[in-house]
Amino acid sequence: AAGVIQSPRHLIKExxxxxxxxxxxxxxHDTVYWYQQxxxxxxxxxxxxxxxxxxxxxxxxxxxxxxQFSDYHSELNMSSLELGDSALYFCASSLGDEQYFGPGxxxxxx
Amino acid sequence: LAKxxxxxxxxxxxxxxxxxxCSHNNIATNDYITWYQQFPSQGPRFIIQGYKTxxxxxxxxxxxxxxxxxxxxxxxxxxxxxxxxxxxxxxYNTDKLIxxxxxxxxxxx
Numbered sequence: 001a002a003g004v005i006q007s008p009r010h011l012i013k014e015x016x017x018x019x020x021x022x023x024x025x026x027x028x029h030d031t032v033y034w035y036q037q038x039x040x041x042x043x044x045x046x047x048x049x050x051x052x053x054x055x056x057x058x059x060x061x062x063x064x065x066x067x068q069f070s071d072y073h074s075e076l077n078m079s080s081l082e083l084g085d086s087a088l089y090f091c092a093s094s095l096g097d098e099q100y101f102g103p104g105x106x107x108x109x110x
Numbered sequence: 111l112a113k114x115x116x117x118x119x120x121x122x123x124x125x126x127x128x129x130x131x132c133s134h135n136n137i138a139t140n141d142y143i144t145w146y147q148q149f150p151s152q153g154p155r156f157i158i159q160g161y162k163t164x165x166x167x168x169x170x171x172x173x174x175x176x177x178x179x180x181x182x183x184x185x186x187x188x189x190x191x192x193x194x195x196x197x198x199x200x201x202y203n204t205d206k207l208i209x210x211x212x213x214x215x216x217x218x219x
């Protein structure tokens with residue numbers, strides 16, 4: 001069965017650079033969520049989109065923005081990267097209550 | 111703010127049944143209880159969800175007492191591959207999952 005696809009899987013950036021993470025939800029899923037998981041920490045909800053509109057917002061820094069496109073894929077844009085942004089970024093999609101998570105993008109900021 | 115309390119870690123041996131209990135004293139009337147499993151460097155994976163009494167699927171059972179202030183995830187006959195972190199979440203809907211600290215399960219041969 002098709003799963004959530006995230007790209008890239010690994011990304012290395014320097015401080016103050018920008019990064020764009022992509023998420024391709026499971027076909028027919030209408031909701032996308034973004035989570036950030038720091039080393040040894042729990043996943044933290046960042047933001048979600050339903051039918052291409054932002055539906056909820058969590059602890060997403062102002063330096064980050066996201067959107068969902070007409071084909072339902074989503075992109076998380078991160079600017080002015082800081083060392084503390086180094087983390088695993090998960091995307092999840094759903095059609096209802098159950099969220100299916102992608103494999104994550106590991107972002108390392110040096 | 112996490113709405114759940116779980117043991118930080120548990121140890122077990124292969125073939126044993128493992129029960130992980132989660133406390134959620136402030137559960138709201140409409141909240142569901144959901145458990146996720148997470149392996150290192152992977153996204154959380156849905157295990158089971160319930161509202162009351164008992165739910166069973168092909169991988170686990172979930173026991174929820176009448177007052178719903180706690181729940182127990184039961185993993186029958188664990189194997190080494192069940193070594194992971196298990197998260198208990200309560201939410202009216204899962205629009206935004208608020209993860210707690212989770213329970214780190216270590217299965218020994």
